[in-house]
Amino acid sequence: MLDIPSRVRVHVETPLAAQNDMGVCDAFEQYAPVREPDAMNAPHPPKVAGIDSTVPSPAHTVAPAPVTAGTPTVPAASSGSSGPGVLLTDRLAGWVSDLTTLHELTERLTRTDTLPDALQELLRAGAALVGARRGLVVLEPADRLGPDTMIGLGLGRADLGHIETVPRSALSYGRILEGLPGGEGEIAEPDLFAEDGLDPRHREVAARLGYAASYAMPLEADGASGRLGAAVWLYDEPAEPGERRRHLIGLYVRYAGEHLARLLEVERTRACMKTMAEELLPSRLPRVPGVQLAARHRTGPRGGGDWYDALPLPDAALGLAVGSVTGSGPSAVAAMGRLRASLRAYAVMEGEDPVAVLSDLELLLRLTEPARSATALFAYCEPALRKITLAGAGHCPPLVLGERRTEFVETSVSAPLGMLACWEAPSVELEAEPGETVLLYTDGLLHRTGDPVDRAFARLHAAAAGVPKPLRHDPGAIADHVLRTLLPDGAAERDSDEDVVLLAARFE
Missing domain, CATH: 3.30.450.40 (GAF domain)
Known part of the structure; x- marks a missing residue:
């Protein structure tokens, strides 16, 4: 990624310059256009980009041919310098040319932030050298x-x-x-x-x-x-x-x-954190009659605390959850795993009451990890009735996508888990129409857009509303379309401190 805009040229005596190679910079015609030689006005740096500037005597400098009788002599430089002075100028020009090349190449390499890119840059620069x-x-x-x-x-x-x-x-x-x-x-x-x-x-x-x-x-x-x-x-x-x-x-x-x-x-x-996060998240989504599920998860190189879950519950019900733990790195990933495991236990015992599930989770977090906070949303689904009862703690509202509507679900306002001495907020009931998809997501999806929150919500709504009709029968295709539209040019796959979780549930 060292973009080399120019080559340094040094004006030396023309006849001698024609006899001598001016350094390895001449091998970089593929990299750079030529500009005026104003860069030579800067003093010679003692060290360039971590490279020892001590360069051996250039092998390319050739001594002038001896003058024989009848051979016209080449006049000295217009400044009146002698032959050795011109040779020294040529030698210094070669050194500066090579040091400039190394400086530009090392800067180009430094700008690479992934291993494959750095290896490719190493090969390109080395081939030219x-x-x-x-x-x-x-x-x-x-x-x-x-x-x-x-x-x-x-x-x-x-x-x-x-x-x-x-x-x-x-x-x-x-x-x-x-x-x-x-x-x-x-x-x-x-x-x-x-x-x-x-x-x-x-x-x-x-x-x-x-x-x-x-x-x-x-x-x-x-x-x-x-x-x-x-x-x-x-x-x-x-x-x-x-x-x-x-x-x-x-x-x-x-x-x-x-x-x-x-x-x-x-x-x-990055590989270690990705493996840890994947092991703590569902290896596969359950198959429940009446509903189709798809999930997309993207995490940064340090690992984050965003998570999702889908688990079958008694009476042919289904529990859906998404959440986010503050922080990043191994401690956040471990806390995410503990929180998800605890929510699964509470959901099995009292999943039909999402408020009770999140209340127990609040108490657990406050007693065991008082210095940490989290957001969570839990939905108790009855696929046969297409009925959803949900509650959220400081979390983003779900988005319903169907033939006749694309709208956010109005959930009660609540602080995140761990922020109040006692958490409780009323639940919300939603009845989905046949063929409608409910999108649950974490705030990392909005933060990765780089827009203000209100603008990010508007873009998410537009991305969901713009899903083509042929894709609306597949929750995975819906999730992919939303990601591509909201985070174009592969932004969803790039390294970021913000995790992305998108869980789609389509009701038949």
């Missing part, structure tokens, strides 16, 4: 805790599959990941087909995919993370990066390893 066109990165943390993945640049899934058929010991990234001899650092294979000991399967795959050379580097991080994986860049013709390119890619990969280690921890935390 080493002068390759294709490559792949294999993520296999040394602690074997995952996640393990392989991502390619210019290589399709089938191509990666062909590469995986080669014995790992015959591949450069395999020697790095397995800790085999010669896999401790970078591995350059400048001409694969000229190697006598090349594995026959590797030779076949290289010929099939059309690469003749490779350059591999380990991905490592300091501290407990250790080795994270390996990156390989592939050349179409026999080639290998020079000393200067190797130095620059080494600096970049060292920084990338630290960034990948941070994203790896975030990914593991």
Whole structure:
């Protein structure tokens, strides 16, 4: 995500500039348009984006050809500087060009906030630095805790599959990941087909995919993370990066390893919290005659306290509940699990009276977790009669969607659970028409829109009213349409501190 807007150009003596490479920045024509060289007015920074600015003497600087008799001499710079001064200017220009490149690439990498995006950016930037066109990165943390993945640049899934058929010991990234001899650092294979000991399967795959050379580097991080994986860049013709390119890619990969280690921890935390939340929520919704159910749940990387439940009750009744616990992280997820389990017990004992269920839940929360509050809504449904009795504690009102109406249910106003010494509010009765769907949701659905509450409610009402008629027979399709309309462009799937819960019940 380092969007490189420009290249730094340094004005040096024209004849010498024609003889010398001006640095690796010239490899980035694909990234940037050219602008005026005003960036060179800034002083040379001692350190750029966490990268040591000490760069070895550029190998690309070529000494001027000796002057022989009869050869016209090249005049010195108009400023009157001598030959060595011009060479020094050229050398400094190369350093600044390369440091600018590293600065821009590391900033681009820093802006990636997911592991797949960071790996793709690593491949793109690395390919430009080493002068390759294709490559792949294999993520296999040394602690074997995952996640393990392989991502390619210019290589399709089938191509990666062909590469995986080669014995790992015959591949450069395999020697790095397995800790085999010669896999401790970078591995350059400048001409694969000229190697006598090349594995026959590797030779076949290289010929099939059309690469003749490779350059591999380990991905490592300091501290407990250790080795994270390996990156390989592939050349179409026999080639290998020079000393200067190797130095620059080494600096970049060292920084990338630290960034990948941070994203790896975030990914593991996200997966852990998602697993915990899913285990505490219903694994499947019950099948009850007369009603169809569907639920959608989205949680952030730290895990949240939004939950839902649907449980069969005596006398062919059905209990529906949604709620939200304050906070986020493991403690909120654990509190959500305790609250949901307690509500299930109260619903089985006295579910026909939603006020009694929430009153017991209020007392439990106040006695066991006085520092925490929660919202909840419980509905006692009689599918045969299409009758719903519900009560809410600081929760959003349900939304009824049918052929003749789309309206919010008027529930009694009440504070959240844990906010009053004694909670009690009257219940509300609702009779659904055949084919109508009742939507229960948490306030995270409204907060994710980024709009004020009244505007978010209006948008939710419009999204429900706009469900196409062919979709109204399927509560899952209704829930998906509402999510796509209310949170467009995949906003429902992005990381957020706000959980989303949407429970749809369609009465036949």
